[in-house]
Structures are given as C-alpha cells and as structure tokens.
Amino acid sequence: MKSDKLVGNIFFAVFSSLVAFAAWVGFATLFFRIILIDRSLALEDYMLVGGFIGIFMAMLIAITVAIVIGVINLVGAKIWGNKKSS
Secondary structure, three states: OOHHHHEEEEEEEEHHHHHHHOOOHHHHHHHHHHHHHHHOOHHHHHHHHHHHHHHHHHHHHHHHHHHHHHHHHHHHHHHHEEEEEE
C-alpha cells in the first residue's frame, strides 16, 4: 500500500516537472516565432528578448525544482512519519 502511494507521488512529481518543462519550452518558442515573423528587429532587440527568455526560463526551472523538492520532502515525511508512528 505504501509503495503504491510512493509510486503515485513520484509519478506526480515527474508529471508536474514535465508540465513545467513543456510550459517554458512553449513560452520560448512563442517568443522565437514572434521574432522570426517580425524580421525588422535589430541585433540588440534579439539580444534583449533572448535575455528576457533566459530570465523567464531560469525562473520557471527554479520554480519547477522547488515544487519537485517540496513534493519529495512531503512524500518522505509521510513515509517515515508513518513508519515511526506505526
């Protein structure tokens, strides 16, 4: 029973990280499409938008890592807490 819960929680952590990964990949491709459609941008504009994409990607990756670590900590607390109490 506990191993089934663990598998479910690990699946949830992996699934949430994959969703966040897909979110920032979609965010980046959206910006690159905007850049590629409007070709009148100068090189400085490319660098500026690229910097913003990098900042948003870093923020989303950090949020994803924090969520996964939080889920793993909750899973561990539930498992070892139940073992100690029982």
